Amino acid sequence: MGKTPYDWLDRSLEALHRAHRYRSVQAIEGMAGAVIQRQGQTLVNFASNDYLGLASDPRLAEGAIAAIHTYGTGSTGSRLLSGHRELHGELERAIAILKGTEDAIVFSSGYLANMGAIAALVSTPDLILGDEYNHSSLRAGGKVSGATALDYRHGDVAHLKELLETHRDRHRRCLITTDSVFSMDGDLCPLAEILTVAETYSAMVLVDEAHGTGVFGKGGSGAVEHLGCTTHPLVTVGTLSKALGSLGGYVAGSAQLIDFLRNRAPGWIYTTGLSPADTAAGLAAVQIIQQEPWRREVLWHRVNYLIQQIDQILAESAAEPFRLRRLPSASPIICLEGISAEAILTASQQLQSAGLWVAAVRPPTVPTSRLRITLMATHKPHHLDQLVAELQTLIKG
Numbered sequence: 001m002g003k004t005p006y007d008w009l010d011r012s013l014e015a016l017h018r019a020h021r022y023r024s025v026q027a028i029e030g031m032a033g034a035v036i037q038r039q040g041q042t043l044v045n046f047a048s049n050d051y052l053g054l055a056s057d058p059r060l061a062e063g064a065i066a067a068i069h070t071y072g073t074g075s076t077g078s079r080l081l082s083g084h085r086e087l088h089g090e091l092e093r094a095i096a097i098l099k100g101t102e103d104a105i106v107f108s109s110g111y112l113a114n115m116g117a118i119a120a121l122v123s124t125p126d127l128i129l130g131d132e133y134n135h136s137s138l139r140a141g142g143k144v145s146g147a148t149a150l151d152y153r154h155g156d157v158a159h160l161k162e163l164l165e166t167h168r169d170r171h172r173r174c175l176i177t178t179d180s181v182f183s184m185d186g187d188l189c190p191l192a193e194i195l196t197v198a199e200t201y202s203a204m205v206l207v208d209e210a211h212g213t214g215v216f217g218k219g220g221s222g223a224v225e226h227l228g229c230t231t232h233p234l235v236t237v238g239t240l241s242k243a244l245g246s247l248g249g250y251v252a253g254s255a256q257l258i259d260f261l262r263n264r265a266p267g268w269i270y271t272t273g274l275s276p277a278d279t280a281a282g283l284a285a286v287q288i289i290q291q292e293p294w295r296r297e298v299l300w301h302r303v304n305y306l307i308q309q310i311d312q313i314l315a316e317s318a319a320e321p322f323r324l325r326r327l328p329s330a331s332p333i334i335c336l337e338g339i340s341a342e343a344i345l346t347a348s349q350q351l352q353s354a355g356l357w358v359a360a361v362r363p364p365t366v367p368t369s370r371l372r373i374t375l376m377a378t379h380k381p382h383h384l385d386q387l388v389a390e391l392q393t394l395i396k397g
């Protein structure tokens with residue numbers, strides 16, 4: 001036994017170091033963007049979720065500043081008490097219009113939106129079936145709800161159907177949960193097939209559009225639009241913190257669903273309303289993504305170019321000792337899987353010395369270690385060429 005009840009923390013931290021799983025924070029100096037400063041170094045930023053470059057857009061900043069002058073910095077209470085402003089209603093209507101739904105409800109973060117919605121929709125007698133690669137917040141929601149939560153194999157609708165066949169009858173309600181764009185793999189869920197199976201077994205479907213909103217769909221509505229599923233009844237969750245450049249989460253859906261969540265989602269009822277500044281910045285962003293489709297066009301142009309260049313390098317270097325495999329991403333999240341956490345960490349450090357910031361994502365966040373490259377509409381062609389050249393050096397030694 002240790003000298004204090006906290007001695008185990010040291011041993012746990014040591015174990016993390018040994019397994020190359022230790023993490024720490026590093027501050028970015030100054031403005032968010034495609035090129036940033038960190039510890040005095042200028043880095044091309046391939047590690048941000050700010051897909052459209054809106055986090056540094058002056059219109060979001062002006063909206064936020066105006067809201068602070070009008071309403072103050074804090075919303076001062078929960079939405080049902082003193083925390084509701086007309087601005088929240090405006091943002092919720094704007095999100096509903098963007099998503100083509102009857103209504104929407106804004107939470108303080110995407111994490112809370114998932115937890116709040118899931119815990120409100122299902123409980124102990126119910127069943128949750130989730131993709132094994134779902135975001136942590138979907139899993140957390142499942143745990144908090146008390147429902148029986150089972151995973152189906154990643155993107156495997158046949159497995160989902162098998163689980164429904166075996167378990168559905170023993171439960172009252174059933175909720176299928178999935179990311180629309182998988183955050184650490186960059187691929188899309190087979191939503192149309194999931195919805196068909198869900199209908200057969202009378203299951204609700206919650207889809208997390210954190211990485212889809214603003215990036216997919218003609219009007220930036222998200223991957224649900226891109227996959228042609230907007231007419232299905234759905235619980236759509238999303239965040240204001242990625243392509244929308246602000247902070248906060250939301251659920252969009254039928255008027256009845258949103259009304260129910262306002263009455264029964266603890267993660268909305270018992271927490272302070274989203275700050276006026278975040279709300280106004282989110283509102284400005286929702287308008288910009290609809291009015292400026294060119295941002296998405298540039299982004300997709302960059303994505304297609306980089307994927308093509310990477311595939312060419314990988315094809316030419318099939319015999320090299322340092323192996324990378326591109327995961328089948330279909331989004332601005334492009335992942336290169338490596339053989340070990342250590343190899344991926346070294347690769348990421350090598351890219352950093354060359355002025356390129358690419359995240360090394362390792363277990364337990366993901367099953368296999370990988371370089372995770374995220375693209376932005378504000379990356380210039382020469383930024384991508386610099387990355388391609390360094391990846392080539394990395395692989396060919």
Ligand SMILES: *Cc1c(COP(=O)(O)O)cnc(C)c1O
Nearest residue numbers: 109110111135183210239241248
């Ligand atoms: C980032 C993310 C969230 C959480 O959103 P926040 O607003 O950052 O809390 C939820 N789901 C997915 C898939 C995410 O990538």
